[in-house]
Amino acid sequence: MRTHFIAIGGSAMHNLAIALKDKGYHVTGSDDAIFEPSKSRLEKKGILPEELGWFPEKITSNIDAVILGMHAHQDNPELAKAKELGLKIYSYPEFLYEQSKNKTRVVIAGSHGKTTITSMILHVLNFHQKDVDYMVGAQLEGFDCMVKLTEDNDFMVLEGDEYLSSPIDLRSKFLLYQPNIALMSGIAWDHINVFKTFDDYIEQFRRFVASITPGGVLVYNEEDAEVVKVVENAENYFRKIPYKTPEYEISNGKVLLKTEMGDIPLSVFGAHNLLNLEGARHICHTLGIMDEDFYDAIMSFKGASKRLEKVEREDKGILYKDFAHAPSKVKAAVKAFCEQFKNEKKYGFLELHTYSSLNPVFLEQYDHAMDGLEEAIVFYSEDALKIKRMEPISPDLIKEKFKNENLKVFTNAEELHAYWDLLDKTKGVYMMMSSGNFGGLDLTK
Known part of the structure; x- marks a missing residue:
């Protein structure tokens, strides 16, 4: 072909x-x-x-x-x-459906957590040598390519994105997959450039649930009120499996998951990641993986690329990077970081550079997002605003919307880099949140 x-x-x-x-x-x-x-x-x-x-x-x-x-x-x-x-012209998701229309399609959707949950599922399946087709949005240890397509595999695991399919197909990507098994992790307004109102955004998830094949399965986060509303108002027939944050504790800096089989030590941390893990467990169960086998595999899961990923620094300082840029992701990442490192001085850096995050109306969603950090820094480029043809934003407006008077705001990459160079990275712990690169900042030095 x-x-x-x-x-x-x-x-x-x-x-x-x-x-x-x-x-x-x-x-x-x-x-x-x-x-x-x-x-x-x-x-x-x-x-x-x-x-x-x-x-x-x-x-x-x-x-x-x-x-x-x-x-x-x-x-x-x-x-x-x-x-x-x-x-014949296909969008990316349309072609993936064409490749998987005769398979059982497992689609992981949600405003946040979908990449991590998909990665967890694939890690567990790979650990137990269960071969499936897949598409996931981040590099994963043990996988050369983040898309796999075969003629023989019975299942395909797909990360379901709500963003547009192509310039000539303005449907949300996940509406094209028609899942047999689906998961919905959470709903928090994003992509304001496309979905002008919160209800317009939620509508995509209503349609996603309506696209589940008759008699299919939906695993959903019962702690998210918007998700619960969508699920309860769905009119099509499917089996509903709720999940919530499991019990865990942090002992000597190690996260221990409480299970009927005893305490399971994990390499990932944060309540949101434990919630993601629970969703992944339920999906794996529908694919024939028993809990004991799931826990056996998940202990070695170190996280998806750029999702609370530890960076190896030359000076051995403790630094994590996270793809977080949308408000719900930032809040979850900061909460996890503060919970994991209670006794250290915590530095949190956030780069705003997407259309949504630089929109004054949308900025209100970041209220208290950086609370709990001893040093909270926000960076955005005035040049980026000009390129996007957006109105200038003042640092004072950022502080106001974040509801954080102690916030340090940088609008120039050189000034940010100068501040960074003055910090002793061997003291305290650092988290860098961005889908960009902080104007070319080298996080390893």
Whole structure:
């Protein structure tokens, strides 16, 4: 099968391209910008475009499927050529459904926790040598590629994202998967650039639940009031399995999960991660993994990439990085960090750089998000605001919305880096929260 990727360099798109190459497909692609690690990984597989840019001449009538990424625009010249030739154009999730329509699809959804839960499930299945197809949004230890597609596997585990499918398909990605087994971890307003109101955002999750196949299963977080409302108001038939935070304790800096089989030591920490673990346990149970086998495997789970991930520093200082940028994720990460390190001085750095996080209306969602930290620092780039054509934001407004008078706010990367260089990283503990890189800050030095 011949496939062509428009915007092949994306973190999700390049993984799918590699998975198809591994499956034996003929893969080509284009992009106007490809960064690491996508560039090296595509090059290793022999599918890195020879030059950057869009080339309509690459689009020929013998292509079986064109896969369109979100990075491309509606007026993309390769997309126009594909339409002109009448080729079949798929969004990323649409193509994944096509590859898994004859399998049992397990879809993990929610505003937060879905990457970690999906990673936990895959870790457990891999530990017990249970082979499944999958798609997950973060690099996971023991996995070379974050997409796997085969002809033979009976199950496919999918991280279900509520963001848009493609420039020409404005449905939420997870609405295309039609899950047989689903999980919903939580609902907290995000992607304000697309979902203008909270109800509009919640509507995507109502539709997701409505898309569960008849007689399917939904595992859901009963501690989240919005999730419970969606589940209780659903009109379609499926089996409902609630879950909540399990009992645990922290002893000598180690998290111990309380179970009928005794205390289970874990490598991850934070109440939100224990809640994620419980959701993963229920999903694994539906896939035939008994609790004893689940706990046996989960002890060695060290976390998904950039989810409370410990950074090895040259000076041996204690530093974690987390992908947290949305308010609910920041609050959960800060709470976990403060609970884990009660006796140390805690430094928390947060970078605001998404459209939502830089919107003055949405900023109110961050109230008290950094409470509990001895030193709380927020960084955003005034240049980023200009690039996004957004109105300037004052540091005072940030402090007001965060409801934290002691907050330090930096709007210039050089000033942030100068402050960082003055800190003795061997004293205290540090957490860096961002889906960016703090203006190029090297966290290992």
